Amino acid sequence: MEQWVLTLMTFVPLLGAAVITFLPKDQHNLIRWTAAAFAAVPLLLAFWVWQTFNRAGVGVDDLAGFQYVVKLPWIPAYNIEYFIGVDGLSAPMVLLTALLSFLCIFASWGISKQLKGYFALFLLLETGMMGTFVSLDFILFYVFWEVMLLPMYFLIGIWGGPRREYAAIKFFLYTLAGSVLMLVGILALYFQGGQTFSLIELMAHARDFANPALTIFGMNFAKVLFVAFFIGFAIKVPVWPFHTWLPDAHVEAPTAISVILAGVLLKMGTYGMMRISMPIFPGAMQDFAFAIAVLGVINILYGAYCAMAQEDLKKLVAYSSVSHMGYVMLGMAALTPQGMTGAALQMFNHGTITAMMFLLVGVVYDRAHHRQINGFGGLGAVMPVYTGVAMLAFFASMGLPGLSGFIAEVLVFLGAFQSYKWLTFLSALGIILTAGYLLWMIKRVFLGPLNEKYKDMPEINARELFTLVPIGLIVIYLGIYPIPVMDLMDGATERLVTLVTSF
């Protein structure tokens, strides 16, 4: 019975979306609370999964290590299956998705335009995200990946800022281009890999794919496909130079959607690399590891430099995401156990920290209706509680010891240093840049003389605190004692590293 827990987590939000479409249009609170109730179910189930998860199982290419597995034929003619399960790579992501989705319902309380549509699409988005993380069948994965794309497009395009149409279409086209490359790759794998879409079985064919005699369009099969999948995922991360959709989408998206975008959607890129690219093409991963590490370092430094130049608070946070996702890439490319665990942990921690930062930006935007860094000043005096929470988030983002960001970055550096000394040295400069743009921003927004315009700015309210405090507690808790999340992923990350390095 209990293996259905993942199915429930995935489809309860969808049911919620259906229920919401039939609620009366003007019952705003009813709609909000219904959405919250349906988002609470996956959260509770995710906690349960987190508690009962067998830490000894490894997963990745070993089906026995996956938990709550359901495997049913879906389209037998093409061997497409409803095949889901979690391992150490996906379990933290599932937890993160459930948590952020639930909190974002409350961060969306202020939405007033077409409430029904907003919450229905939001829940549909949650279904797409959950499904992507639990799928073990390639077509199922692709279907959920695309299902997630559409609500996101509408959520940005309808409820976004002034340039929402441009941002939504740009987001859609970039992501679609990536997923189309992925589809081509999926088909190629299907016909080379014994006509199966099961990720586990495809991993077992890794040697066949790597056969140097196997070519596609005159080039090495594994390498071509690795690059195709890499670009597909890189657009989502986003890896420089595919990152330009991200600032636009973030600036225009409503607060809660920015949180989901940065907190969950970006992780899908790196998650895809870990779940698909690395175990299916271990040889190509070895060949391209250095290039990926270089891209990671470019992300770190370029993102940080761009963040420093931003006038818009939200754009600053968006570029900080680009920078922080660079650490994930670097850790992954190091192909050492510490680096991989650091990358996986960074995915989770960046999800929580950046979510806090976007929520915080949302709080001040709701009051001042602008996000210009230079338009504020001295907010610390009028909003002490808000400032306190904000400091926590920004310091965590900077990687201050004792907060969760620190552990992940240290692990990444430890892991990467063994493989690429100079690159690690360069990327460590990113920490200085991060401290630079965050502290400079804090100085301009929270410190200094009070901007008279905002002397009556109301303090952060209970609902907003409710969205921030749980994440804040997690950030502090994992900063002191990261084991509860790390032991979820340890087995899987180690397995992943051995899989690639021993190939």
Added chain:
Amino acid sequence: MELNSNGVALAVLFGLALALVGVMYLAATYLGPKKFNKAKLQPFECGMDPVGSPREGGLRLRFYVVAILFVVFDIETIFLYPWAVSYSKLGLFGLVEVLVFLGALGIGLFYVLRKGVVAWK
């Protein structure tokens, strides 16, 4: 050599026909007397001088519709001949098929009559 198998005979026949027509045509063009006058260049209208322009007085659309109807029922007759010839072999089945065919055309005729296509106004 057998002519039929490779179509040489057919080609020869075709060539001869073409040549004959060509020769006659050319002969008529070059040998025939050409004396034009006004009456000869005018459109033919039963020997009388034409009345008005051919564009205005042309045939009414109804003529074409009736002509098409005629073709339809003419072809109906053509279909009936082979049936009539092999009536005894086709038997009851043939009769039913022909009745279905005639029934369909009958409905068409009924429709045409009711639409007033042949009502002469």
Added chain:
Amino acid sequence: MDFSGLNVAALLPELLVSGGGLLVMALHAAFRGRQDRQLVWVSLASVVAALAFCLNPLTVEPGYFGSALSDPMAFAGRITVLAALVLLLPGGVAYARSRNLPQAEYLSLSLFAATGMMALASAGDLIVLFLAVEVLSISLYCLAGLMGERESSRQAALTYFLAGSFASGFLLFGMALLSGSAGTLDIAALGTGLARVSGTGTQWVALGGVVLMIAGLLFKVGAVPFHSWVAEVYSGSPTVVTAFMSTAAKAAAFAGFGRVLLALGSVSEAWVPLVGICAGATMILGNFTALVQGNFKRMLAFSSVAHAGYLLLGLMAVGAAGESLEAVIFYLLPYVLANAALFLVAAKVSQAGSGNYKLDDYKGLARRNPWLAGLLALLLLGLAGMPPLAGFMGKFMVFSAAVRAGHTGLAVLGILTSVVAVFTYLRPVVYAWFHEPEESGALNLDGGLAFVVWVAGAGLLLLGLWPRLWLDLCAGIGV
């Protein structure tokens, strides 16, 4: 004479539908047009009777000495055509009534055209194939000109007639050469017949026949380079007729095309490069031309050219590599459902707006009728091939079949051009959802149109999630 191979039941669906058409004509004439409002029920009754009969396994035996088949292709073609009729006739009659077009003629001609389409899908020999093509084409020429007082409609009818006659000429000449050299009219036996003459001088005659027949069929399905009539005919014809042409007629033409190519599989080297080039060009040209249209109806017209390209790709795989027809059969049904509903929606939205199918009419549709805007998005994205809608499964099957048959390059081209298609289909969605309405006031659907749109939307979702529903039905009845 021995009539044991007759089995009239094999043609009963066609007989029922054409009988319905005759009955409509007779009733219209008998009541002098006073009871025209009831005629749609007569038509629907004959369609439903035919549907019920198709689902009855009695029809499995081929009839008329092998001229009328009842295989999965015939079954799928018939059901697709009949489904299109069920969706289109009620809306079509309402459309005809509101614009003062002759309803009885609309109905009976549609039924006659459908008879031809169904016969085309189930044709077992070349003569029946040609007859079916002519029956459907001539009915459609008349339907295209139904709005006779409007110049665009007359022009559409004449263009369609000229282009169609040209195509019929190609087709007939090709058939003559082909059947002459293969020594048979039976489509299924063409392959063995041609194998006998390979290596002799006759094979060049046969090759000419194959090329001419394919050219004629490419004309009929509106593929590049014979696509130029499509835009004019589709945009000039009354919208409900366009819907019929681009759905049922196209499905039937592809069924017939598939049958011919399947039979010519043994000489695939003669036509695969030809059809491949046409498929690639069709995908590129159809998608890019659709992209730049500012007129919804023309956009749908060119998008249906693009879909012909994907279907050709599926057919190539079928004929050349012995793939099953599954991919093509599956692709057609969601395509027909979505297009039928979209054309009807287009007629409605245009009537309430500019009256000339401008994309601008869709601005702010979400404010005026959110359900309609939502379903519009669903249908368009279904055509675009976004999962989990059926369009995705159709494209997936076609592309997999192509890859399996070794046409990887064309499959990649197909996938890339689908991205262009997504952009095309998103434009009305963007207008509907992200723009403010130019006109205020709700845009309400009448019951019939709402039924069509919901059925099509539900069908796209259902077929996307359980594609086997349709395929198993085809396989179960037909085999």
